[in-house]
Amino acid sequence: MSTEIPVPDIGDFESIEIIEILVKAGDIINKNDPIVTLESDKSSVEVPSPFAGKISSLNVKIGDKVSKGSVLALIDNDELNEKKKSESKKKIEIEKTEVVEKEENILPVTEKIIKQAESTVVQKSKKTIPKKSYSNGNAADIDPIETQEWLDSLDAVLKQDGNDRAHYLLKKLTDEAYKEGFNKPLTRITPYINTIPPELEVKSPGDQNIERRIRSLIRWNAAAMVVKANKKNPELGGHIGTFASAATLYDVGMNHFWRGKNNKFGGDLVYFQGHSAPGMYARSFLEGRLSATQLGNFRQEVGVDGLSSYPHPWLMPKFWQFPTVSMGLGPVLSIYQARFTKYLINRGLIKDEGRKIWTFLGDGETDEPESLGAISLASREKLDNLIFVINCNLQRLDGPVRGNGKIIQELEGIFRGAGWNVIKVIWGSYWDQLLSKDKTGLLIKRMNECVDGEYQAFKANDGSYVREKFFGKYPELKDLVSSMTDRDIWKLNRGGHDPHKVYAAYDEAMKTKGKPTVILAKTIKGYGMGKSGESINITHQQKKLGEDDLLYYRDRFDIPLTDKQVKNIEFYKPDEKSDEIRYLKERRMKLGGNLPERTSFSKPIKKPEKDIFENMLKSSGEREMSTTMALVRMLTNLLRDKNIASRLVPIIPDEARTFGMEGFFRKIGIYAHEGQKYEPEDSEQLSSYREDKKGQVLEEGITETGAMSSFIAAGTSYTNHDLEMIPVYTFYSMFGFQRVMDLIWAAGDSQTRGFLVGATSGRTTLAGEGLQHQDGHSQILASTVPNCVSYDPTFAYELAIIFREGLRRMHEKQENVFYYLTTMNENYKHPEIPKNCEKGILKGMYLLKEFNNKGKTKVQLLGSGTILREIIFAAEILSKEYNIDSDVWSVTSFNELRKDGMMIERENLLNPGENLKKSYVEECLTNREGPVIAASDYMRSFADQIRPYTSKSFYSFGTDGYGRSDSRKNLRNFFEVDKKHIVAYTLSALAKEQLIPSKYAEEAIKKYNIDKKKPIPTLL
């Protein structure tokens, strides 16, 4: 029995054209296999078959217009049941093999390595909480006896029934209080003490003496590296204070937690705080990964084997993984990295090995909106593979981060409010005894009331100052420390410098499930630098230490160097056989490998066969479409290529419908880690909003910063996950480079591979949207990024040739470039690809048309993007009405032409005695007649870039100035890039060149009503 396959609900559309038929009579198909592709001027979607079976007949052909309910084909039901049965069997088999494969893939050796790594993480031993004496720490307590009764009850519950029961009761109490009208929200901020009480701390299995010695050596070498460089040349700069404050935070991770990448395990990913780079180099030096010469060449990268100022994968491609020094980028990039890791796992593309992403940032860095702006995504997506460590040294560059408040408390509230697990590491072990000895509650009270400006001052002074200013405020507290010397008081350490506290916090973070963790560690900026730079406002900038300071630093950290060696600022590395070096190497070996280290073992992706692009190379006939639509069509085709399909990562910040990409929702699904818990209101429709745990589209919501971070995560997957992915991030072109340029720069530094697509581009093409939407400069911004390859194509075939080459370069040849393509929303017909133009399309220009029949005078007309069409119209008018011949060039990329021009010019200048080489622009134009007229929908400087590479007179036109709303026609007239202005300006240019009399130009200006008095649009 045959069943009809009808067109499902396609939303608001009627009479939509069939542009492709994907099955024929006799084909046996699966459920959801595409039958036809429908295309309106707004979107392109495949219609899937609702059943499996054998197509018995097709009822439509290409070019037919269909609406909801139109019958596309008949499918044979007899086959249906058979097919269904075998399909479900097959499915079970597939599922089975997947599961089996997954388990088998985890080789016993891998398990061993993972277990070994985990075994360094000691399991928490259950300890009983000793009875605490609660007391009146709150001066506002009006009935201490009643308070004590409540506290005793709590104590009893905690002892008998544990934390969960206590938490339940507290919640019940608060809920009840709210019901009764209690209107003071309970704070998300806990007292200014460590989150993990000493009794619950998991102890480090490490040898603390050796670890301290190693840490001291790293401290010395890191500081020496900066001082040495600046002694050589004070221009070089550098930072000592940042790493000095963070050394313990890094050391504990390196010795015990962060697993390296090897052939059995993917490795943890660590985003190091940019300014702490010297510390990472210093450790690598001890590990034997960097030489003393390299350390001596810190911040010297020209002509010597030196080290980058900060983490730059571009400059140290085997070492650094993530560029983090532009503050705020590390945090947001790492959140999306953690999310992308889960995406790959949920899509079944990589194994879940329990890898973690660790991110280090400064407390000052949290001022950046990028640092905190995406933290809710991390908890919403339950990123328990993500751990932030915020080094709260209370200072940034100029002074305190929150002199009048407490940054740790502020951040605790923000992160806890956003749903993170917060672990505060404020006080070191020396405080434990004092805290337990204090029966008055005043110590916590005093800790709570002091602001960061005071805490900074305490550490800039000495023990007696702390005694007087901190403990001295309450006589009870003064008594508490009366038996301690000033030296003892000075020794009261901060949590972030205490390896035990740090270990316990990291251990807890590793075990946290279902949410991300932030560790707020209190430290001292410039720790150990003494009077020259500890906890003082100028610490951040301190890069020169005098001899006395260096000697103090050596003594402070027991570095076995003589005075003379110190004065020479020598690095220190103990013998390979020393306990320290053996210990350090053994720890890394146990943890599976080096860190940081950048490698890639990904396999190249074969570029798709030509036929995937074939229908884009043909004429669209009478059909009009935009290049954005052509792109969507191309991506739909690519999803049929077995090598490419699963690797495509379409990324969109809430604009899929604008770009006609909603067809992807049904076809490949929107990634959602929890799947879809609701039936979408449009579930009956073809482009229903379908969320799926295995979904492929990253629908980011309205965040270009987030979308760009996803682009970088996907585009660097070849190194971070050894798996090549192909991100295609499509955005409103105005909200791309202009909005997230710093991230795009970081994408270049990270050697990201992928396609950025600035859709709805061009200052006059996006007509109605106006000033803040109309982009006339993203191409120029793109030209500033060295490894960004950019094009502004006009026709579908150009786009196809460029895209295919992009895939070849990035994924077959594995070149570290990324592409920027501008596409438009203007509909027009697309011609068939002319012969022999592929090379020109890729190089940046090719001859599209010649008007040769008229004779006397000729002009070279160059057009890019949509303005090429104005140029073609202008060429026709010049030929028909003025007898002027022209060569019309399609310029696909002024940016690429400029790169070629620069290169050739430089080569010629470097080889003065040799025959001059021709730039590609010259090659194209030398034997052509007449001046050059070049125009685009971008600022004039876009076309101006090639002016130096031709000896011809050159006139460029573009859209300099602010955009505004109006029709395309009016806008092109306003910006003087329409066919009329091009005709008039061409005639004027020819007159200036004395090739025609000026009266023709004057007449044209009059004829086209061009107002000579109208100011240039940049002034309007």
Ligand SMILES: Cc1ncc(C[n+]2csc(CCOP(=O)(O)OP(=O)(O)O)c2C)c(N)n1
């Ligand atoms: C986007 C950006 N703005 C400004 C700077 C300059 N800068 C470098 S370090 C620094 C202060 C950092 O303070 P914090 O985050 O607290 O780190 P710390 O050195 O104290 O650990 C500033 C302003 C930068 N690197 N990036």
Ligand SMILES: [Mg+2]
């Ligand atoms: Mg700081």
